[in-house]
Amino acid sequence: MGIIVQKFGGTSVADPQKIHNVAKAVIREKEKGNDVVVVVSAMGHTTDYLIKLAKEVTNNPDSREMDMLLSTGEQVSIALLAMAIQSNGYKAVSMNGQQVGIITENIHSKARIVDIKTEKLKKYLKEGNIIVVAGFQGVTPEGEITTLGRGGSDTSAVAIAAALKADRCDIYTDVEGVYATDPRIVPNIQKTDVISYEEMLELARVGANVLHPRSVETAKQFGVPLRVRSSFKLNNLGTLIIGVENMEIYKPVAGVAADTSQVRILLANLPDIPGTAAKLFGSLAKNNISVDMIIQSLASNGKNSIAFTVDADDLDSAIKILKEDDKDTVKDGEILIDKDIAKVSIVGAGMVDRPGIAADMFKALAEKDINIKMISTSEIKISCLVDKDKSKEAIKALCKEFNLETNEMAIVKGDLPDV
Amino acid sequence: MGIIVQKFGGTSVADPQKIHNVAKAVIREKEKGNDVVVVVSAMGHTTDYLIKLAKEVTNNPDSREMDMLLSTGEQVSIALLAMAIQSNGYKAVSMNGQQVGIITENIHSKARIVDIKTEKLKKYLKEGNIIVVAGFQGVTPEGEITTLGRGGSDTSAVAIAAALKADRCDIYTDVEGVYATDPRIVPNIQKTDVISYEEMLELARVGANVLHPRSVETAKQFGVPLRVRSSFKLNNLGTLIIGVENMEIYKPVAGVAADTSQVRILLANLPDIPGTAAKLFGSLAKNNISVDMIIQSLASNGKNSIAFTVDADDLDSAIKILKEDDKDTVKDGEILIDKDIAKVSIVGAGMVDRPGIAADMFKALAEKDINIKMISTSEIKISCLVDKDKSKEAIKALCKEFNLETNEMAIVKGDLPDV
Numbered sequence: 001m002g003i004i005v006q007k008f009g010g011t012s013v014a015d016p017q018k019i020h021n022v023a024k025a026v027i028r029e030k031e032k033g034n035d036v037v038v039v040v041s042a043m044g045h046t047t048d049y050l051i052k053l054a055k056e057v058t059n060n061p062d063s064r065e066m067d068m069l070l071s072t073g074e075q076v077s078i079a080l081l082a083m084a085i086q087s088n089g090y091k092a093v094s095m096n097g098q099q100v101g102i103i104t105e106n107i108h109s110k111a112r113i114v115d116i117k118t119e120k121l122k123k124y125l126k127e128g129n130i131i132v133v134a135g136f137q138g139v140t141p142e143g144e145i146t147t148l149g150r151g152g153s154d155t156s157a158v159a160i161a162a163a164l165k166a167d168r169c170d171i172y173t174d175v176e177g178v179y180a181t182d183p184r185i186v187p188n189i190q191k192t193d194v195i196s197y198e199e200m201l202e203l204a205r206v207g208a209n210v211l212h213p214r215s216v217e218t219a220k221q222f223g224v225p226l227r228v229r230s231s232f233k234l235n236n237l238g239t240l241i242i243g244v245e246n247m248e249i250y251k252p253v254a255g256v257a258a259d260t261s262q263v264r265i266l267l268a269n270l271p272d273i274p275g276t277a278a279k280l281f282g283s284l285a286k287n288n289i290s291v292d293m294i295i296q297s298l299a300s301n302g303k304n305s306i307a308f309t310v311d312a313d314d315l316d317s318a319i320k321i322l323k324e325d326d327k328d329t330v331k332d333g334e335i336l337i338d339k340d341i342a343k344v345s346i347v348g349a350g351m352v353d354r355p356g357i358a359a360d361m362f363k364a365l366a367e368k369d370i371n372i373k374m375i376s377t378s379e380i381k382i383s384c385l386v387d388k389d390k391s392k393e394a395i396k397a398l399c400k401e402f403n404l405e406t407n408e409m410a411i412v413k414g415d416l417p418d419v
Numbered sequence: 420m421g422i423i424v425q426k427f428g429g430t431s432v433a434d435p436q437k438i439h440n441v442a443k444a445v446i447r448e449k450e451k452g453n454d455v456v457v458v459v460s461a462m463g464h465t466t467d468y469l470i471k472l473a474k475e476v477t478n479n480p481d482s483r484e485m486d487m488l489l490s491t492g493e494q495v496s497i498a499l500l501a502m503a504i505q506s507n508g509y510k511a512v513s514m515n516g517q518q519v520g521i522i523t524e525n526i527h528s529k530a531r532i533v534d535i536k537t538e539k540l541k542k543y544l545k546e547g548n549i550i551v552v553a554g555f556q557g558v559t560p561e562g563e564i565t566t567l568g569r570g571g572s573d574t575s576a577v578a579i580a581a582a583l584k585a586d587r588c589d590i591y592t593d594v595e596g597v598y599a600t601d602p603r604i605v606p607n608i609q610k611t612d613v614i615s616y617e618e619m620l621e622l623a624r625v626g627a628n629v630l631h632p633r634s635v636e637t638a639k640q641f642g643v644p645l646r647v648r649s650s651f652k653l654n655n656l657g658t659l660i661i662g663v664e665n666m667e668i669y670k671p672v673a674g675v676a677a678d679t680s681q682v683r684i685l686l687a688n689l690p691d692i693p694g695t696a697a698k699l700f701g702s703l704a705k706n707n708i709s710v711d712m713i714i715q716s717l718a719s720n721g722k723n724s725i726a727f728t729v730d731a732d733d734l735d736s737a738i739k740i741l742k743e744d745d746k747d748t749v750k751d752g753e754i755l756i757d758k759d760i761a762k763v764s765i766v767g768a769g770m771v772d773r774p775g776i777a778a779d780m781f782k783a784l785a786e787k788d789i790n791i792k793m794i795s796t797s798e799i800k801i802s803c804l805v806d807k808d809k810s811k812e813a814i815k816a817l818c819k820e821f822n823l824e825t826n827e828m829a830i831v832k833g834d835l836p837d838v
Contacts, residue, residue, distance in 0.1 A: 062502060071494075075494075083484045096487070
């Protein structure tokens with residue numbers, strides 16, 4: 001008996017029949033004796049339809065009015081889901097972001113939640129209601145309607161769970177949980193049973209799309225146990241995401257991911273003068289271009305070379321800045337671009353205490369004749385830049401190397417919420 | 420320079436092109452130097468679509484959740500209209516019922532407005548904004564979303580005009596104004612230029628569908644000048660609806676209307692005992708059945724007979740009540756039903772001071788051999804029950820009798836708002 005927050009995305013509530021399926025999953029949790037708050041997104045393609053309507057009215061719709069428009073999508077879902085739950089004989093009440101009091105910054109289309117009022121939620125729960133809350137939306141202290149941007153409904157659910165000190169937040173999706181890598185690449189990959197927030201965040205940043213990093217960050221900040229599970233297979237437990245401090249034994253590597261959205265820029269024959277790197281990356285940062293991996297090396301001829309990666313979308317702007325703003329720094333250095341790269345990463349909280357993981361990774365890649373172009377490491381992640389056409393082979397090799405194809409469970413320490 | 424409230428219905432905002440037409444009509448009023456608040460309904464068939472969705476979820480949707488669902492329709496319209504106005508270079512801001520503070524009773528699907536907050540409206544107007552308000556919806560003091568029921572958007576507009584002490588409330592429709600009778604029956608009928616609230620109310624009750632009586636009552640209560648005008652012919656002035664005290668000379672009869680939705684029930688051979696009528700109409704009233712016209716007569720045989728009309732929808736319940744609850748009163752009296760009737764009415768504030776109007780009406784009907792089955796009168800209305808197949812002929816005869824085919828204008832006394 002506790003408080004469970006559930007979240008269902010747009011595909012789960014795409015039509016009345018699917019809404020009834022969601023109602024069943026909600027009632028199932030209520031029947032276990034829990035208080036249930038369920039957060040839903042807009043039905044199926046509603047948001048796309050509303051955006052299309054706005055574009056037909058004007059090419060450049062105001063972001064305040066877009067939020068006013070888009071927030072209706074979730075409001076339709078919550079009313080219909082509340083009706084579906086009621087039609088099964090359960091008490092239910094829907095609430096939009098304003099009614100709950102999901103207070104956000106005064107920024108449209110990508111506001112961050114700053115506070116969640118719990119008075120009304122607690123009152124309705126006490127009265128025995130299942131509460132259906134509109135995801136993706138909030139309200140400023142002045143009563144302006146805002147939306148939370150990408151991954152917004154996940155973030156709404158986690159933030160409500162945090163505010164209510166819920167026992168668990170279940171994110172229902174069309175996959176069965178978190179996998180150590182993309183099952184389309186390694187078909188016999190096993191679903192991960194338990195993973196830490198930190199690992200999940202690193203996996204999300206390198207290309208695993210199950211949860212938006214904002215929702216995982218919020219869960220981590222407030223210690224909300226998250227469960228990613230299937231809308232279609234309600235008996236499956238999915239993947240539990242908890243703090244690393246609650247995990248006793250785990251695999252050194254929790255996941256492998258590839259990111260093919262970056263390009264590499266190599267600046268060769270730069271003069272070896274102190275401050276060169278500071279100048280170059282300073283001007284890129286000033287123009288809001290994020291640089292990911294960086295390597296600087298001194299060539300035998302006394303010239304410097306610097307290689308770094310940026311998002312492919314930022315390539316043109318980056319080149320322009322290097323050629324114009326950084327003309328004096330680059331001087332007669334060469335600018336070489338490599339678009340056919342992939343960043344392959346292994347992520348695992350377990351690598352902190354275990355030396356040799358990096359060496360194992362390099363060896364596994366070398367055995368497949370995969371050349372490593374750049375390396376970067378963080379506390380729980382090691383990334384190697386490889387040729388794009390070798391990325392799938394690299395993933396397969398790394399999954400094999402770190403035993404991710406088997407179903408060895410991470411072992412959890414301490415008390416964990418029931419499922 | 421003043422405050423003008425405009426209202427556009429669902430057909431006027433049915434698609435992006437039509438929304439741009441509405442934006443033009445709004446900007447036209449703003450360009451005259453007025454502060455403009457525009458109230459809109461949901462786009463075209465949106466409300467029907469949402470009702471259909473709800474019915475697919477459950478046969479018996481909760482009225483609170485229906486209000487949550489339906490109120491999204493207007494919120495879509497206001498966002499799109501605000502965008503359309505902005506795209507023409509004007510400042511605009513949309514507000515839903517909650518944001519304005521359209522406070523209603525705590526009743527779902529047919530709440531009445533109890534208060535309208537004006538702080539935010541005045542602030543936005545002062546900043547030079549055109550304000551686009553969602554019609555048909557409000558919010559209870561506790562923050563529950565309500566809808567106003569039939570004619571709701573008209574009522575929203577009039578109530579906002581009253582709260583802001585607006586100079587005029589323009590209700591844009593697909594007709595050019597108020598007619599003395601249905602133009603489909605009397606093709607050469609003239610549009611009425613000026614009519615009083617009282618006449619408009621009587622005409623609405625007897626079948627003229629231009630404005631919902633609630634909006635006219637609200638306008639009358641707060642003395643808001645109303646103008647019913649065409650969305651398509653912006654230069655036409657339509658019909659002005661004002662207090663009778665502002666009208667100096669007017670036709671004795673402002674309009675003729677027919678109501679074919681009633682049926683007549685005749686109770687013959689009732690015992691002539693005091694209290695019979697009280698008992699009969701008491702039990703009907705207890706069962707929420709409205710009785711309209713009533714005639715009681717004493718027949719030569721010492722038996723009583725009572726005839727009355729009810730809505731056709733209520734006929735079955737009424738007969739059941741008479742046969743069961745009123746068994747002892749009706750006794751061996753006969754119950755006769757006449758479904759082929761029409762109530763034809765003439766309405767006019769001018770008949771108060773002019774005797775003989777009723778006689779003129781009866782004479783006009785008699786000349787066409789139209790038999791009068793029942794008569795009822797109020798201060799500004801005379802109604803006759805006739806055979807249904809004679810109703811059109813009756814309307815034509817009455818329009819001719821009272822010169823409604825010509826365009827003699829009512830003359831207005833005192834200052835009237837500019838157009």
